[in-house]
Structure formats: structure tokens, C-alpha cells
Amino acid sequence: MSKKWLVRYSEIFLKSDPVRRQWERVLMNNIRQVMPDLKIQSERGRIWLNGDVRPDLLKNIFGIVSFSEVEHVPHEESLEDSLIEYCRSHGIEQAKTFALRIKRVGRHGFSSNDKAIELGDVVRKAFPHLKVNLAAPDKEIHVEIRQDECYLYDTVIKGVGGLPLGVEGTLVALVSGGIDSPVAAWMMMKRGCRIVPIFVALDTFLDETVLARAKRVVEVLRKYQPDIQLRVIHDPYLAAAKKELIRNRQEKYTCLFCKRRMYRIAEKVAQEVGAKGIVNGESLGQVASQTLDNLVVLSDAATIPVYRPLIGFDKADAIVLAREIGTYDESTSRATGCKAVPKGPSTKAHLTEILEMERNMEATKMPLPVG
Template identity: 40%
Template sequence: MNLVSLISSGIDSPVATFLMSKNADEIILIHGDITPFTDKREKENFLDLARHLKKICKCKIQVQLIPHGKSLSAFKQKCDNKFTCVFCKRMLLRYAEVMAKKNNCDAIIMGDSLGQVASQTLQNIKTIEQAVQIPVLRPLIGFDKQEVVKIAKEIGTYELSIKSSMGCSAVPNKPSTQSKLEKIMREEKLLDVKELVKKAISESKMVRI
């Protein structure tokens, strides 16, 4: 089984990736670079995590960096900002689906745990997942934060995940927790989503680790 994994520099997605690696032949780690909404430490922290995952996962690991800042900026400028996190994840899933099709991958891994943050309420998960047709695997969906942290410490990703960085400045002060698909789709029509995806993929690059 070949998979793509949407992976940040945080705690959850590396753990989700490790858990799914037990059943995978290959995983492509896909990281959306949100510059200018973060600093260079965020990408550096992700690459450190990717190197560690390559060491501890038995399957083949590849890394794909996709520039996501321009798309995120377009949504911030033209769409309702309280849905920024939903727009962001829908775009990341679209990138991942394109890469999955290009590389004959079977599904996308995400590190969501139900209800931990605004984009992970059940309603928002439903809205986000609708952006793609490919299966989305969420091995942490029923875990609480302490359970995820425990695994992260056991596999050696925790200390890498809590390294200092600026975080994401695109996150709204009051993000929506109950997005409606119809509303999101109307908002997305204000942009050329297909072109944004196409451009981001064309500017993406495989990174040797």
C-alpha cells in the first residue's frame, strides 16, 4: 500500500504517519509551506521530523514540499476569514490528492483527532473531506492529546515537534467550528481554486533527506 501523508511540524501528524507506516510500502510526506505566514524554523522543524520518520519507519519515505502561502493569502484576501482553517485544509487535501494520483498512492493520511482544534470538529471534518475523492485515513481520530503525546515520546518525535517556531499567523481570532459545505463552496467560487492547486503543484519539489 502506497500513501501520502499531510504532515506539519506539530505533534499529531508525525504520530499518525508512523502508525500507518506499519501497513505501508511507501509514504510520501507532503508539507505545505505557508511562508509568509510563518518563519523558516517551521520548515526546518518539519525536515527534522521527516529525517527522523525515515529512520524509524520500515517503509520507504519520500518528502514533497508544496508552496501553500500564495493560496492561503488569496483566501485571506477574498474569502470569509473565519473559515481560513477550513479553506487551508481543503487545499492541502487537494494537493495531496494530485500527488497521490501522480504516484499511484491509495489514500491520504491526516493527523486529526476529533474536536482538538477548530478544524477538527465533526462538522468541519465533513466539510474538509468533501474536497477530494480519495480515501482519507485518520488513525488518531479517537485519541485524546495525552495519548498522542505518549506515542510521540515513545517514537522520538515529541521533542522535535515542540521545537520553537512562529506558528501560523493566518489562523483567525475566532475560527468557525461549524462550517457548512454550501457556504464554503460559495466562498471558494470567488477564487480559481483549480489554478491555485495547479500552480502550487508546479512549484513543488521533492526533497532528499
């Protein structure tokens, strides 16, 4: 017997053969990016790894549902003898109950159930103290028979799932460093989107603690997208716009003007990098700028799609996922808030009014900054 690793995927399997093969290649390249010395092979529904596999890296690669270290039994070897050797070396003698899980691929003169009964009798003969318990066994042994080859394993490690990173293209992510925006970016990563995160530094209103937090959060996301780089864009627009809003007694619209500007900056970056849209952490009704009325005003500022994967989440939902993916601790680390937020922000702005205000503001004529 020899050891190798079995990698499983799910949604890729459902695609047409040309798409499946293409996405398999993307997934294998993503594996090579973090473990370049592995030998990788594929067949329909499975990817095989030989070499120094690191499970801690493998479990964060999008597209992988689960994986196992397996013992390969070539067709010329006895499956029964190999199974007994495997059971003995993997602690079955300490168990009281066991179950065999059989999976077959290819044409055989037996059913999976037939083979389970046959091999189960072999195991019980070798270890007479064992009893079969299919519902909740102390020890579970998997036997995968693929044509004339067999594979034995006793552990299934859960992967992150989703689609291989990059198969759906690229999105620009507005990242603040708080709880929601990195979770939203991660959700789109899981659906196959490579992320270009940007942080719009609002001169005079955000200090270095906020930027430092955003950088730390993006570093957490690096374990899911190794080449991720935060782009920091400094923009003096809001300082000029806020002065005009205060002078015109329209300060309640500050956040809307700010976020419309961010949308435009994100769209410019998207044009530069060939991204197909913008993703952010907006959730319906969570703050004043995220009411249905105000989201209409914000969406108007972009001519490319704006994706809001958290739109139906409440804060507790986002926190659960932030903890799961590892961004929560950094997102809740100490940082000052935005000093531009007005005391009474507008919750029901009208697009026609906002557009008229922008036409009359000198600040609106300021060029978009270069990232």
C-alpha cells in the first residue's frame, strides 16, 4: 500500500465536461499556488495529491468539499489483507463497534452492499470482539473501489466548499475593516470571485487605527486568496463636500455623498483591473445609509453591478460567519470611528434631490483619485 490524498469537489461535478475540465484545472492550479511541490492528478469527481500535503492549507482552498489521506491498494494486491492491516494500524482494536462504508466507481460483478457484507465478515473474523453498528460506530472505515484500484481511509476532513477561486472573474471589494465588509468579500470568494480589496482613506475623518485594522483583516483573508493585496486610496473629497453640506444645512446627507463617492472610486478601480462589479457589506436597514430608499441613491452612483451578499443578514448572522472564517477578532479590534458621521443622518433620501445637490457642489468636480 502507498499513501496519497484524495480531494473531493461537488458543484464542479455538475458542470458540462468542458466547463468541468476547465474548473478542475483552476482548482488544481490553486492547490499548486500554496503547495507547489505536489504531484497532482485528476479523474472525474476526484483529485489525487502526492507529496507533502498540508491539511491546514488545503481546507481553505475554495472548491474543495472534503479530503482524506488514503492508503492506495493496487489491483494486484489483496484488498482483504490490506484492509486488515489498515484496520490494525488505525486503532480498530480499541473500538467496540465498526462500520464499513463502500463506494464504487466503474463496472463490477458485485454491489456495494455485497462488498460491505463480504469485507465486514473479513474484519469480524480478524477482530472477533467487534460488532457492526452502522448508525453510530466507534470506528468507521471507508473503502473506495475505482475500477481495479482501491483506497482505504478513516477520516474525512471538511473543506471550505464553494467554487474554485477565479472561475467567475474578479470583483472590487470596498473594505472598511469592520465585521461586515470582509465577510461579504469572503462570500463572493466562495462563489469563485477573485477579490481586489480597496480601502478609501477619508482624509481628516479616519485615522491610522482604522487603516491598520483593515490591513489586518485583509491579511486574514490571505489564507483564502494568497495573492490578495489591499489598495489604499486617499481622497480629500469628503472634507470639501462636508463643508458645503454644512454651509447649505444639508449635513444629514454626508454618508450618502461619501458612499456614492466610494462607489465611483471602486468602479474606476474595476475598470483598471478588469473587474465585473463591486461587492460591499451593506445589509438592509442595518444603518441609516442602508435603508431601501438610500440604497436606491447609492446604487445610482455605479454603472456596474453592486453585489451585497449580506443584504438579508442581521448582525448576528454576520458575526457567526466572521468567527468561522477568522476575521472577527481583527474586525472588532480597537479602532476609532468615522468622525464625519452626522448626528441625524437621512434615512429616506430622494435620488432627484441628491443629483441636484451634486450638480451644484464644487466638491463633485474633484477628480477621482488614482489608487
